[in-house]
Amino acid sequence: MFSPLIRKLGRGADLTQADHDRLTSLARTRCVGARQDIIEQGDRPEDVHLVLSGFACRYKIMRNGKRQIMALLVPGDFCDLHVAILGHMDHGIATVSPCTLAELPPTTVLDLTENHPRIARALWWATLVDEAILREWLVSMGQREADQQLAHLFCELLMRLRVAGVADADGYDLPLAQHDLGEVLGITPVHVNRTVQALRAAELIVLRGRRLDIPDVERLKAFCDFDPDYLHLVQRIA
Amino acid sequence: MFSPLIRKLGRGADLTQADHDRLTSLARTRCVGARQDIIEQGDRPEDVHLVLSGFACRYKIMRNGKRQIMALLVPGDFCDLHVAILGHMDHGIATVSPCTLAELPPTTVLDLTENHPRIARALWWATLVDEAILREWLVSMGQREADQQLAHLFCELLMRLRVAGVADADGYDLPLAQHDLGEVLGITPVHVNRTVQALRAAELIVLRGRRLDIPDVERLKAFCDFDPDYLHLVQRIA
DNA sequence: CGCTGTATTGACCTCCTTCAAATGCGGTGG
DNA sequence: CCACCGCATTTGAAGGAGGTCAATACAGCG
Numbered sequence A, B: 001m002f003s004p005l006i007r008k009l010g011r012g013a014d015l016t017q018a019d020h021d022r023l024t025s026l027a028r029t030r031c032v033g034a035r036q037d038i039i040e041q042g043d044r045p046e047d048v049h050l051v052l053s054g055f056a057c058r059y060k061i062m063r064n065g066k067r068q069i070m071a072l073l074v075p076g077d078f079c080d081l082h083v084a085i086l087g088h089m090d091h092g093i094a095t096v097s098p099c100t101l102a103e104l105p106p107t108t109v110l111d112l113t114e115n116h117p118r119i120a121r122a123l124w125w126a127t128l129v130d131e132a133i134l135r136e137w138l139v140s141m142g143q144r145e146a147d148q149q150l151a152h153l154f155c156e157l158l159m160r161l162r163v164a165g166v167a168d169a170d171g172y173d174l175p176l177a178q179h180d181l182g183e184v185l186g187i188t189p190v191h192v193n194r195t196v197q198a199l200r201a202a203e204l205i206v207l208r209g210r211r212l213d214i215p216d217v218e219r220l221k222a223f224c225d226f227d228p229d230y231l232h233l234v235q236r237i238a
Numbered sequence C: 001c002g003c004t005g006t007a008t009t010g011a012c013c014t015c016c017t018t019c020a021a022a023t024g025c026g027g028t029g030g
Numbered sequence D: 001c002c003a004c005c006g007c008a009t010t011t012g013a014a015g016g017a018g019g020t021c022a023a024t025a026c027a028g029c030g
Helices: A003-009 A017-025 A106-115 A117-143 A146-164 A178-185 A189-201 A217-223 B003-009 B017-025 B106-115 B117-143 B146-164 B178-185 B189-201 B217-223
Strands: A028-032 A037-039 A048-053 A056-061 A067-073 A092-095 A099-104 A171-173 A206-208 A211-213 B028-032 B037-039 B048-053 B056-061 B067-073 B092-095 B099-104 B171-173 B206-208 B211-213
Touching: A003 A017, A003 A048, A003 A117, A003 A146, A017 A106, A017 A117, A056 A178, A056 B117, A067 A117, A067 A178, A067 B117, A099 A106, A106 A117, A117 A146, A117 B056, A117 B067, A117 B117, A146 A171, A146 A178, A146 A189, A146 A217, A178 A189, A189 A206, B003 B017, B003 B048, B003 B117, B003 B146, B017 B106, B017 B117, B056 B178, B067 B117, B067 B178, B099 B106, B106 B117, B117 B146, B146 B171, B146 B178, B146 B189, B146 B217, B178 B189, B189 B206
Parallel strands: none
Antiparallel strands: A028 A099, A037 A092, A048 A099, A056 A067, A056 A092, A171 A211, A206 A211, B028 B099, B037 B092, B048 B099, B056 B067, B056 B092, B171 B211, B206 B211
């Protein structure tokens, strides 16, 4: 059940079976329905949360009621690794689809970081990759138009979900409504719809219900200049 | 000379004089002119770089030649703390104004993180604040219109530069041309100009040459719904 | 005093928004 | 099996924020 995490962290550091067990032995798991808050802005959560299945998101709500999604959390992603250091959440976290979460007690996390350098390094690495993704989203928002921005997101999710082991070679289940995609891209649901249709018309994607298929991945990548370098998927050399 | 760093890190953890000396004793300093690359995408820098004076920026260049600035680095900010873990730079770093930089040899950083938990924690904290700023920039780009977005940037810089000790209570030197501001906000220089003029007309800012003054800080904050929570300026309670 | 880069202005165009209505669709109950 | 409900998706028309292109003004500087 923890395999998405292990698959992901294994990219950042060599983990042994013992490391794996240490991470998982003390965790409780919890199931949460779709569109539920997991952590609210201002919280000082005790446990560290980890997505095992489903999609969650980081978000902020503006004074006018609009919501900006700042990150999509897929299986293997941590929700709040940083809160132990920063003290409180400066944003909220909610599920998008139904999720199973792991809750790691703070003592476990403390023990891991202080006594198990390999795991600590892997967690550190995971945080930095999250930051790199955030940077790329900023670039997308600033420089790409809606169609390329959406295509870029679809490419990114393909890569990330493959690492987590929950995507096929050329498609995956995408539990986001067009409304949610709008909150990710910073555009209105209406314009998401028109953008989706443009990508469909160009035969770059097949999006039906909650399933996305990409007939020609290389063509979609070329369309949005997708360069997976920022995901740091290749095993570190040093 | 290292005081901006100490002032900044002191917010994240209690540092002693000994910690301070340890950080600074082995560093070389280096002066770089305006608009020079410090680190290029793909580099695997040996030393960790730190801004002591001046403004630098993280950026990515798009295939069409446009540049998106993903972070402004002011005195006290690290350029590449993450590269030791991630292995290579997925973006470039360049100066905006002339800068003095400190270069910390990797052995120093390694020693600090492994043998000096207080400093390690402070560095960790600084990285997480950078990430929080990145999230807020994403929100700005997705949800705020150009005038509020620019105002928000000006408010953020006021707070950050005050922490670094290089701003007055209601103004600071801003070495960015309108062209640069456009690369930060993801808009064209022409539109930056119109936006600046709108803020001027509303008497929210006084921007002349490379100096920004804010006649009524509270009014500017109210104008763009600025909430400094994400900067994590208040001393951690625990 | 001319040169160069930055700031400013104007006219026009495009992408995206807004508002509003229509269509389709999965589930539920009859 | 079908009627109906609630929700997401789709469509249309009009407006606004920001982009593009090109010309002009201006400031620092040798």
